[in-house]
Amino acid sequence: MPKMDEYMPAAGRSAIDELKIIASRLKGKTILNVNSTAVGGGVAEILNRMLPMMAELGINPRWELIRGGEDFYAVTKKFHNALHGTRQELTAADFQLYRDTLKANMGSMNLNSDIALIHDPQPAGLIDKKPAGAKWVWRCHIDLSNRQDDVWDFLRGYVSRYDAAVISAPSFSQELPIKQFQVPPSIDPLADKNKELNDAEVSDIMRRLDIPLDKPLISQVSRFDRLKDPLGVIGAFKKIQPYVTARLLLVGGGADDDPEGAQVLAEARAAAEGNPDIIVLCLPPASNIEINAIQRASAIILQKSLKEGFGLTVSEALWKGKPVIAGAVGGIPLQITHKYSGILTRTIEGTAYWMKRLLHEPAYAKKPGENGREHVRENFLLTRHLRDYLLLALYLETGRQDFIHL
Template structure:
């Protein structure tokens, strides 16, 4: 199924943000791929960081003269039950095993999508494990195949990794977020490339203060009081429960503190509803904890507004491919207190762009320090935004993609 990006983008729109040097470098590499057809394939057009990136990357590539397309898998819910299991196993759940029926279901839906998706292209970029088997059935329609893995592969379930890694020889190149995720099977053809935010997207563009105040008021949040916020799916790896624990410790010193738990219910994540209910039960009706989802009308503009009134961002995931929610906070000059896992380590640099810890007690002490020291909050916030500008904006991300795919074509 062909996905339609929600944004229109011109590369010129980013020039003032990124500067002439970065702009000219992007134009130069894009000129080498002008007219080439590049197809992105992923599992959903809504919910989660991959879809968010593609809504901006695809129109930006088109603006650069590349014939970029976005194809989304068509499958029933039973397929996504299997792929969520694969996702959890690759991120380190060693208890999981795929049954023969689950393997058959996974392969059958990949075969079906290989037949119905438009994959005739110079470059086919497959995102994550869900569509990973497609090139096996695609009869070489793509000239160059690239697997883009957005999850933490540092310590996978070996049995499940063995199953998906059988498809790696079908790929000319692999892209991962961090050096920690590189495996021997693809170490000779890998690009290390963190993902990015789009500074012009609804979630990251500047907002008028009156609009921010209006959105906060609509949902009963008081920007004049301390606001802790976590943006994440309802997913076991995100450990939303620890964010609540941190808030409860902080609230003993700051009874007026508020916690915002912001999420979207993605189509390809069947566990979301289950963990949402568990979090609601865990919060136990605390009036200063706000569970804010797309089902309540919280979309990108609202997330943007909530992040802008946040005093300290929280990221309590125990595994994380990268953590674009962290990037979003940093872009808005909000310091983040986080567990140093996966790609978060590339973003939250201790006492430079934020503070790190592991236990709820340690994390809460770091939050309390920032609540007591506004000068430190401001210093870390400024450094965080600069760090994102240098490393994690959509233009830099696109430039790395284009340089890598050009090298593979050559």
């Protein structure tokens, strides 16, 4: 794992110095994280990188996993989908299974800590065993703005007893009797997906992937999902083809275990059929460095989502200093200020218009790319994410004042 000081070139020296000062006030404190998986998924990815940083800063980080059978995960998957706004049928037995599984976990887990970050719905019910004096935070990574009432009402009973809740965007907030804080997610600038690559490395990877670079490349990196609107992207590109010299690349992961994904991929391939300037590419999981190279080789990066959680792929693209055209949904407007740090669109026509403009005006396109990178540097790097967690810990530890002098 990288050392704190290795983040200086990306985050700036002052960001690291500030982290050291904040952490010095939390020296020796134990911060516990509880979630449901150690590998795979955004939460585990962040914790795997963030916890060694905490340890280096003199904090004692702990990580516990909630455990359950397949039936428990089937129920919490339904919770997850219902909170995201996809209607689910939950029975009384489902809720009881959740209670029983949490109770079983309480018997075996070590929950001792000064501060605990309990991630997402799966472990939320552990609040029943919160140790006296500890400060517990429910960290919700889900967009709750269209949540299903029965599931939220059930969870609310647990969440209301925490010391604070953390959400990724203001629009995800809910009526709660506890304080809520906004802590957006982050990208790791030193991870394979985001680390610096030189031109030769990018060229080698593009050659290996058989992606020609003889024309400006417009790319969208997303799974093949209707909500990422791959057909809309192809439609927008076809509109500008008579006027521009460019190539479109749609990149997504394999879709073997996702019947709808396989269907969307097939539809995208059909829409691209016979058009030599549209490439639809499926990459194996963990093709992080390949994704990095594709983004760096692109002239424009798209994220034409119709619905989105936070949409952190936008920050990944902006970090490469590229002009990004993205749907104005979910957390994307927090990452892009229209015409300053990227372009926000709502239609196929708008996307086509801005692709053409950015291709024809590379000098203009350069500016939102540069601004976007600086915006990510200030707001969406892992160091800022850690800083916010530590500030929240200090806020809870020092008596919840509006002004805190360290």
